[in-house]
Amino acid sequence: MKAVSRTRLLTSLGTASVILSGVALWALLGSTATRSSDTGPMPSATPATVAAIDRRDVSLWEEFSGRLEAIERVDLRPRIPGAIESIHFREGSLVRKGDLLFTIDPAPYLAEVEKAEAQVRAAEANLAFARSELERGLRMTANQTIAQRDLDTRLNNVREAEANVSAANAVAKAARLNLSYTEVRAPISGRVGKIEVTAGNLVDGGSGAPVLTTIVSTNPIYVSFDADERAVQRALETLPTGGDRRDHLARIPVEMRSGPDAEVVRGKLQLIDHTVNSASGTVRVRAVLDNGDDRLMPGQFARVRLGRAKTTPAVVVPERAIGVDQDKKYVLVVDPTHKAIYREIKLGAAVDGGRIVTSGLNPGERIVVDGLQKVRPGALIAPQPEAPEKSAALHTRGSSASTAN
Incomplete structure (x- = not known):
């Protein structure tokens, strides 16, 4: 009986030993796993x-839409009536101030000049005679052989003859001026437009006369645009203080493109209108651009950038x-x-x-x-x-x- 009890006791102790060994092993493995997790590789940095x-x-800069404008534009009209005798330019060509464009038949005006010059010569002859009569009268006065009334008459004749000479010269000058108007010349440099009246046609003269052609200046050229009033104010605030800031508008830069692939053309601000459009909140602004290569044309659309005087x-x-x-x-x-x-x-x-x-x-x-x-x-x-x-x-x-x- 005692032997059986001893055997059972040994068996129980062996089983407990096995269980304890397993628990110890599990704890050891768990501890090792935890340490392994804590000391694992750090996450990699992203380049x-x-x-x-x-x-x-x-x-x-602030960007706006605008249009190019000619600084000068002239509707060329004849100053005198007459027949268009000849035309001296090609449509669309560049002309310089003073170039001869049209000739009006000069014959009637040449005759008027000759007539006026003849009247001048007649008036000068009358003046010479009146002066000689006055000199004779003055000599007679020394001998007291002429009445004072006659002497006064001769003096008056001289003065009247002098006035007649002046009047005749004025008529001759007007005649020569009208003769010069038979040559219709370019009043400005620029590009000439379409010929509106061809050779052989009769035209009137003066402001009511028909337009012969149109000339627009090309260099420099204006670009006008409507700018937001706040943008204009921001630009003006960068100008020097004291006095009228608008005297320094040229310090504000402007850039313009006529298209997305076009080259930038640089210019300077020239005008800010004195009134804000109450309906749109915009101000009319104008800049001057260089157009030496004649690429820009009046009426052309433009994208305009308005800068500031300071960075x-x-x-x-x-x-x-x-x-x-x-x-x-x-x-x-x-x-x-x-x-x-x-x-x-x-x-x-x-x-x-x-x-x-x-x-x-x-x-x-x-x-x-x-x-x-x-x-x-x-x-x-x-x-x-x-x-x-x-x-x-x-x-x-x-x-x-x-x-x-």
Whole structure:
């Protein structure tokens, strides 16, 4: 009996030993697994191009639609009536001030000149006779052989003859002037238009006469546009203070394109109208452009950029660094631990491949500029330097920012 009890006791002790050994092994394995998990590999950093943001000077521009206008335009009319004898220009050609364009038959006016000059000679002959009579009378006065009344008459005859000479000269001058009007010359330099009256036709003279052709000046040329009154005010505020700011309008730059692929033509502000259109809230503005190569034509459509007299300091980021989150714009700021931080920003005007940031970003902060689609907020960043040419393009001083209207 005692032997059986001893056997059972040994069996129970063996079983308990096995169970305890299993528990110890499980605990050891669990502890090892935990330590293995705690000391596992860190998550890998995402490569991304990073750049530091700074504040730089930019030229702010606002864009408007406008039309080109000739500075001078002349409807050429004859000053005297007559028959068009000849035409001396080609339609659409460039002419200079003083170039002969039309000739009106000069024969009748040449005859008038000859007649007037003959009257001058007759008046001069009468004056010479009156003067000789006066001299004779003066000699007779010394001998007291002429009455004072006769002497006064001879003096009056001289004065009347002098007046007749002056009148005859005036008639001759008018006749010669009318003769000169038979040569219709260009009053301005520019491009001549269509011939409205051909050779052989009779025309009247004066303001009611028919238009022979039209001339418009081409260089320089105006561009006129309606600008938002607030944009005009912002531009005027950059001019020197004191006195009338409008005396310094030429300091405000203007750029113009006649099409999306056309070259930029630069000019200067010349006029800001004195009245705001109450219906549209716009002001009529005019600038002067150089047109030395004669590419621009009056009436042509133009996209005009109105600048400011001074540059403005601004924070600018590349377009490719800006993310879109529904109706929000954001950038990923890289903190000192190389972690990407989501930052909402407010944007201003476009500027040379970038955008002005009006709020949400400070100079000196680093942002992800390339690889934005690969980086999530909170991710670890492996910063890569920005390509020199991209950095130089964005950091050029005096860059221009444009806002369309």
